[in-house]
Amino acid sequence: MKQTLGMAVVAIGLIISTTACEKKNDATPAPTVTTDSATLTVSADAVNGSYTYFNLRTKATVTSAQQQTTNWDFGMLFTNLVANATPNGPGTGGVQVVDGTLAGVTAAPETGYVATITDYTQWANYNGTTRTFSPRPGRIIVFRTADNKYVKLEMLAADYGPLAGTPPRPTTIIYRFRYTIQTNGTRNF
16 A cells, blocks of 8 residues: 555656646747848849849849749849749749838738839839939838748849940849848748
8 A cells, every 4th residue: 555655646746747847839939030131133124124033042143944933032123023923933922012120120911912013112212313213211122932931121222233325224223132031931020
């Protein structure tokens, strides 16, 4: 009897100690974010030019031959933005412009994404006198990538490349931007 009682006490002690030491499972994964900057040179010919596709994780352009892959996150032609989503690519991406700063946008919107933005006034200003573009302060471009990750991107500058033709027009625009990628699948940055 003493032996049975002793074993019961040991068993209860083990159950209590095991239960007390269990790690709580937090259902919300910690944000996995990377902030970086990059430069992207795109065609300034909105009529005859072709999109330049960019992979934000590798900071590399992707050839147009890979347009129908998920190897790219967004594309640009002149001032047009496209996400890797139908009809631009096979991904489930999207793009939208929100008010805020890079630090101030702490979560990507749940809805409101489109495949293409052709209205540059959402994120840039145009000066008709100097014929130049500049990023609009307080505007952040948010992408949902082809594989359902989220990116917030702030345009820092838009500089013209070489001029050609009469009257002289830029052949390329060089965009400088900084961005934060959320890779754990949540919308939180």
